[in-house]
Amino acid sequence: MKFCQKCGGLMVPKDLGGKTVLVCIKCGNTIEVGEKSPSPYKTTITVEHSSREKTIVLSSKEVKGLPVTKDVVCPKCGWREAYYWVVQTRAADEPSTRFFKCMKCSHVWREYE
Ligand SMILES: [Zn+2]
Numbered sequence: 001m002k003f004c005q006k007c008g009g010l011m012v013p014k015d016l017g018g019k020t021v022l023v024c025i026k027c028g029n030t031i032e033v034g035e036k037s038p039s040p041y042k043t044t045i046t047v048e049h050s051s052r053e054k055t056i057v058l059s060s061k062e063v064k065g066l067p068v069t070k071d072v073v074c075p076k077c078g079w080r081e082a083y084y085w086v087v088q089t090r091a092a093d094e095p096s097t098r099f100f101k102c103m104k105c106s107h108v109w110r111e112y113e
């Protein structure tokens with residue numbers, strides 16, 4: 001519950017053109033409600049390549065929500081299930097590269113065409 005900073009009246013939520021504002025029931029003072037915090041299910045993963053592109057670093061360890069493929073074999077431990085995502089490399093006319101992250105040992109590797 002929020003109270004008006006001007007008069008101390010009760011602020012009630014009101015829909016204003018798609019966004020929610022709080023309106024004081026006493027003086028009509030309105031304040032905007034901040035953006036809702038992003039969904040906890042949103043996955044943001046940044047892939048960084050080393051200069052030699054041999055090491056792939058996942059800056060986020062959050063892999064929940066990524067699709068899973070069973071068409072691959074982990075080159076490290078031989079496990080056959082991996083999360084995967086697609087990264088567009090460099091120029092837009094180059095084919096995008098699929099990356100995999102082993103569900104067993106967390107090894108990350110890229111698909112070579
Ligand atoms: Zn007020």
Ligand SMILES: [Zn+2]
Pocket residue numbers: 074075076077078079102103104105106107
């Ligand atoms: Zn593995």
